Each structure stands twice: as C-alpha cells, then as structure tokens.
Amino acid sequence: QLQLQESGPGLVKPSETLSLTCTVSGGSISSSSYYWDWIRQPPGKGLEWIGNIYYSGSTYYNPSLKSRVTISVDTSKNQFSLKLNSVTAADTAVYYCARHRGILWFSDWFDPWGQGTLVTVSS
Amino acid sequence: QSALTQPASASGSPGQSITISCTGTSNDVGGYNYVSWYQQHPGKAPKLMIYDVNNRPSGVSNRFSGSKSGNTASLTISGLQAEDEADYYCSSYTSISTEVFGGGTKLTVL
Numbered sequence: 321q322l323q324l325q326e327s328g329p330g331l332v333k334p335s336e337t338l339s340l341t342c343t344v345s346g347g348s349i350s351s352s353s354y355y356w357d358w359i360r361q362p363p364g365k366g367l368e369w370i371g372n373i374y375y376s377g378s379t380y381y382n383p384s385l386k387s388r389v390t391i392s393v394d395t396s397k398n399q400f401s402l403k404l405n406s407v408t409a410a411d412t413a414v415y416y417c418a419r420h421r422g423i424l425w426f427s428d429w430f431d432p433w434g435q436g437t438l439v440t441v442s443s
Numbered sequence: 444q445s446a447l448t449q450p451a452s453a454s455g456s457p458g459q460s461i462t463i464s465c466t467g468t469s470n471d472v473g474g475y476n477y478v479s480w481y482q483q484h485p486g487k488a489p490k491l492m493i494y495d496v497n498n499r500p501s502g503v504s505n506r507f508s509g510s511k512s513g514n515t516a517s518l519t520i521s522g523l524q525a526e527d528e529a530d531y532y533c534s535s536y537t538s539i540s541t542e543v544f545g546g547g548t549k550l551t552v553l
Contacts, residue, residue: 357542366446366547367481367489367532380540383444416488420542428477428536429494436488 322347324417324434332411332441338404342417342434349398350375355420356400357430358391360413368413372420373400407441414438447472447533447545454551460521463548465533466514471543473514477536480509480518483547484529492531493518520550528552 328340342356349356357372371381373391381389385404393400404411415437418430448466455461465472465480472478476496481489491500493509496516506521516535520527533545 359544367534367544369534369542369544372542382541383539421494423475423477423536427495428475428534428542429479429491429500430481430489430534431491431500433488433490 322419322432324419324432326415326417326434326437328437328439330438330440332407332439333443334408334441335406338402338407338411338439338441340402340415340417340437340439341399342401344398344400344419349393349400350395353421353425355380355422356393357418357420358402359416359418359430359433361416361436362410362413370402370404370415372422409441412439412441444471444537444539444541444543447535447543449531449533449545449548451546452549452551454553455520455523456553457523457525459523460519461523461550462517462519463531463533463550465516465518465535465545467516467535467543468514470538471535472511472516472533474538475536476511478509478511478516479534480507481532481534482527482529483532489532523552525552 355372358370373379390403418433480493483489496511497509531548
C-alpha cells in the first residue's frame with residue numbers, strides 16, 4: 321500500500337532554512353488524481369496546513385506562510401520537498417507529509433500520512 | 444485564514460454516544476461539503492475517519508458518523524470504546540483554495 325516517509329534535519333538554527341523531503345513508496349507521485357501536502361503540528365498544539373503541490377508543479381500555500389514556503393516535486397525520485405526560510409522557534413513542530421484527494425476530483429481528504437518528523441528550531 | 448472552532452475537550456462513558464462540533468464560516472465549512480475528520484493517538488500520525496461530511500473510508504468503524512448544518516459540522520461516535528480516546532481534528536476546504544484545520548478536541552473515555 322502507499323506509504324510516505326519524511327526525512328531531513330531535526331535541528332535548524334533560527335533565521336536559517338528548514339528543508340524536508342517526503343518519499344512516496346507503493347505508488348506514483350505522478351498520479352493525476354492527487355495533490356501532495358505538508359502539514360505541521362507544534363508540540364502540544366493542533367494541526368496547521370502548510371501547502372501542497374500537484375505532480376505538474378502547481379502549488380497552493382497557506383497565506384500565513386506563503387512568503388516563506390516553497391514546495392517542489394521530483395517525479396523521477398517519487399519525492400516532494402518543503403523549504404521554509406527565516407525560521408524562528410515558532411516553526412518548531414512535527415512536520416507531516418500526506419496524500420491529498422482534492423476537490424478537482426469532487427472529494428477532499430488526507431490519507432495516508434507519513435509518520436511525521438520533529439524539527440526543532442534552536443541555536 | 445482562521446482555524447475552525449472545536450471544543451477543547453469532550454468526554455463520555457463506554458457505550459455512550461458523543462458529538463464533537465466544528466464551526467467555521469460560509470467561506471469554508473458552510474460553503475462546501477468538503478469536511479473531513481481525523482483521529483490522532485498520542486505520538487501517532489492522524490488517521491482519516493470521515494470525509495466529505497459524512498463518508499466513511501473502508502475499514503473505519505460504522506460507530507463513526509458525520510453531519511453538517513450551516514457553518515457547523517459534527518462528528519458523532521456511538522457505542523464509545525476505550526480505544527476511541529484520542530484527539531480529533533476537523534478539516535475543511537476554503538474559498539481561497541486552501542485547507543484549514545480545527546483546533547482539535549481531546550476525547551476522554553471515562
């Protein structure tokens with residue numbers, strides 16, 4: 321079955337760039353029926369949608385993060401990536417990647433999710 | 444975009460039914476039938492429980508059901524079991540082509 325796995329540094333310094341990659345296995349990221357999303361969860365807090373990408377490269381971002389976020393896709397590696405620049409302690413969170421059936425297909429849900437990776441912003 | 448509003452906590456005894464609300468606006472919950480619900484146990488990734496307001500994915504117990512009225516969506520869990528103790532989050536599509544989550548509800552099974 322489809323599985324997603326996040327990878328990247330667990331510690332990032334303030335003002336630097338957070339970079340994560342999500343590797344998709346058991347299916348193709350080039351499937352025409354899904355978006356690929358990033359979602360985060362600060363420790364002890366709720367979920368926050370970051371943004372998504374379609375295999376063609378089109379993206380949507382959370383307006384509150386848009387100025388700092390870039391999501392890209394590498395179909396040859398079956399991966400998509402997140403870059404968040406100028407990070408502060410407020411960006412400390414568990415970052416999840418997820419497959420997203422969007423409204424283009426008259427439905428809207430996230431499944432499956434990766435296991436999540438904790439990124440701490442600290443000097 | 445503001446987070447959808449959920450009660451911070453809810454509780455019920457085994458066998459009882461409980462309903463968790465998720466309130467938004469006409470720009471998200473009220474404007475589209477694209478509300479989903481997720482269950483999250485401590486230290487685990489969220490799991491899809493309900494999608495498109497009232498649809499259950501294969502493998503999810505029929506004790507879980509969803510509904511919507513106006514700007515408020517609801518998740519009902521009937522026949523409460525100890526394993527249902529978890530955090531629950533709603534999510535909705537929005538009018539600016541983004542997604543927004545609720546603040547989450549911690550469900551305690553007494």
